[in-house]
Amino acid sequence: MHRTKIRVAEDALDANQTIARANREDFDRAGVAVVNLMSAPGAGKTTLLERAIEGLDGLRVGVLEGDVQGSIDADRIAHLHVPVTQLNTDPGFGGECHLDANMVRSALPEVPLAEIDLLAIENVGNLVCPAEFRVGEDARAMVCAVTEGEDKPLKYPLMFRTCELIVVNKTDLLPHLEFDLDRLLANIETVNPTAEVLTTSARSGEGVEAWREWLAGVAGRRAAA
Numbered sequence: 666m667h668r669t670k671i672r673v674a675e676d677a678l679d680a681n682q683t684i685a686r687a688n689r690e691d692f693d694r695a696g697v698a699v700v701n702l703m704s705a706p707g708a709g710k711t712t713l714l715e716r717a718i719e720g721l722d723g724l725r726v727g728v729l730e731g732d733v734q735g736s737i738d739a740d741r742i743a744h745l746h747v748p749v750t751q752l753n754t755d756p757g758f759g760g761e762c763h764l765d766a767n768m769v770r771s772a773l774p775e776v777p778l779a780e781i782d783l784l785a786i787e788n789v790g791n792l793v794c795p796a797e798f799r800v801g802e803d804a805r806a807m808v809c810a811v812t813e814g815e816d817k818p819l820k821y822p823l824m825f826r827t828c829e830l831i832v833v834n835k836t837d838l839l840p841h842l843e844f845d846l847d848r849l850l851a852n853i854e855t856v857n858p859t860a861e862v863l864t865t866s867a868r869s870g871e872g873v874e875a876w877r878e879w880l881a882g883v884a885g886r887r888a889a890a
Contacts, residue, residue: 678797678798680767681765681766681767681798681799682766682799683766684765684766684767684770684801685766685798685799685800685801686801687766687770687801688766688769688770688773688800688801689801691773691778691801692778692784692801692803695778695779696782696887696888697778697781697782697783697784697887698782698783698784698803698804698883698884698886698887698888699783699784699785699786699800699801699802699803699804700783700784700785700786700802700803700804700805700806700880700883701786701788701795701799701800701802701804701805701806702714702785702786702787702788702805702806702807702808703788703791703792703795703796703805703806703807703808703824703828704788704790704792704807704808704809704810705790705791705792705809705810705813705817706790706791707790707810707812708790708808708809708810708813708834708835709808709810709834709835709867710787710790710808711738711741711742711787712867713808713832713834713865713867713873713876714728714742714785714787715741715742715745715867716867716870716873716876716877717873717876717877717880718742718745718747719745720873720874720877721783721877721880721881724782724783724880724881724884725747725780725781725782725783726747726781726782726783726784726785727747727748727749727750727776727777727778727780727781727783727784727785728742728747728748728749728750728784728785728786728787729749729750729752729769729772729776729784729785729786729787730742730749730750730751730752730787731752731753731754731763731764731768731786731787731788731789732751732752732753732754732789733753733754733755733760733761733762733789734753734755734760735753736751736753738787739751748776748777748780748781750772750775750776752764752768752769752771752772754768754789757771761789761794762789762791762793762794762795763788763789763791763794763795763797763798764786764788764789764795764798764800765798765800766798766799766800766801768800769786769800769801782884782887782888783880783883783884783887785880786800786802792817792821792824793821793823793824795824796821796823796824796826796827797823803883803886803887804829804830804883805827805828805829805830806828806829806830806831806832806879807824807825807828807830807831807832808832808834809825809831809832809833809834809849810833810834810835811833811834811835811836811838811839811842811844811846811849812835812838812842812844814844815844815845815846815848815849815852816852817849817852818849818852818853818855818856818857819852819855819856822856825853825856825857825860826856826857828857828860829860829861830860830861830862830863830879831853831857831860831861831862831863832862832863832864832865832872832876833846833849833850833862833863833864833865834865834866834867835866835867835868836864836865836866836869836871836872837866837868837869837871846864850862861879863875863876863879
């Protein structure tokens, strides 16, 4: 029985990889760079996207917004007058806690790939499941808020290990918290020594320009390929 369960899990991941490659081929044909943005709920993904989009002049950005229910975050992004596609995992996918390649593929007919240069996929808030499923992205980034504690890289290593960029957000709250930023950075270094790390505050604007430049860089690498 245990071996059967492992085989089913392997089959599911293999199928996801096949669909992710098909998504990647569609993105390549359209010349669109794709960032898979992940975090725990409330870390600040949507606000950081808003801040970045506001200053990405000359770069056509679209957003695929993943949530279990509702369109609250998509409605916020829509006010910036960029293409937004809502992808809910409930009830169509049973309320899944992540986006996988097939879910993203189901939404692609609604994404105007010919009209954008960069697609930001805002994944469902979760520090476990989203890290396991590639969706055809060029790069992965995650947001880790200082309110979550310094131990998260050690407790959820796969999420931190699979991301090229780790954004430590809400630094404006540091004076009000018993939080050791150096310890968090050391834990990130332990889990993923090659990751780029940015410290940001979406509220104060600290680090937002560097975050914006990173997104533009992902799009630039795709354009140069």
